[in-house]
Amino acid sequence: MPYQSVKYYDASPNDEQLREIPDSKPLSWKVMLEPTGVMSLRKWLSVVSRATFIGALAISGCSSEHSRGQSKLTQQEKGSGITKPVHKEVGEASWYGPGFHGKETANGETFDQKEMTAAHPTLPMGTKAKVTNLDNGKKVEVRINDRGPYAEHRVIDLSSAAANKLDMKEDGTTQVKVETKSTKKKRSSKQPNKTK
Structure with missing residues (x-):
């Protein structure tokens, strides 16, 4: 889930200056759907869809290599006259x-x-x-x-x-x-x- 940086300031009675305390909190769906949030959501969906596509290609490539190897083996067995x-x-x-x-x-x-x-x-x-x-x-x-x-x-x-x-x-x-x-x-x- 996307996070948003939030800055808090501490004003203690002894200090005359404000201190910045960095923190982060999860973004709500409302914030994500705001114009700047939509860009983040689109970017996130783009990354996820690319990763899924690349994974699918990798799996299908491995699968076709395996089946080609099996067909070669079957042809070799046929050629050598081996019968089961x-x-x-x-x-x-x-x-x-x-x-x-x-x-x-x-x-x-x-x-x-x-x-x-x-x-x-x-x-x-x-x-x-x-x-x-x-x-x-x-x-x-x-x-x-x-x-x-x-x-x-x-x-x-x-x-x-x-x-x-x-x-x-x-x-x-x-x-x-x-x-x-x-x-x-x-x-x-x-x-x-x-x-x-």
Whole structure:
């Protein structure tokens, strides 16, 4: 709020001269609206509006620099062929093999425990998934060709061969991370093997 200088004079009985005592007090709106006060108010509004305008420009400039940096990063990622995982989950994995070998899987193939395949409750058939054993860091890539596991709290059922690569057969289950990448659907002239 604007202030106005006020001068007071002290006339004591012992002094023959008046002493000036400087002080200031807030201006009232009435005083500010007087012709000289209007100039001060206009000046004040001008300063505030300039500061607001400069602040807005600074913020918008920073914002556009940030978005340009993001678009460059996105273009670099596209150019380098980096794809982000479409699906990522962590949970318990189990494996299945001898009892199901030679039987039909959910997508109509014949189950072969020596292939790098797996069963998952929701991933599309044919999806390639990278499975990482969180206990030892070993990784394997499997293709989803079956549905399961049906045991509670398990996220994936691996073939015997995939379980061997992850070094988890002895324990039977292990904590894993399952990741998939976007894949382009390929037309296949090959029909799945069906058992009769």
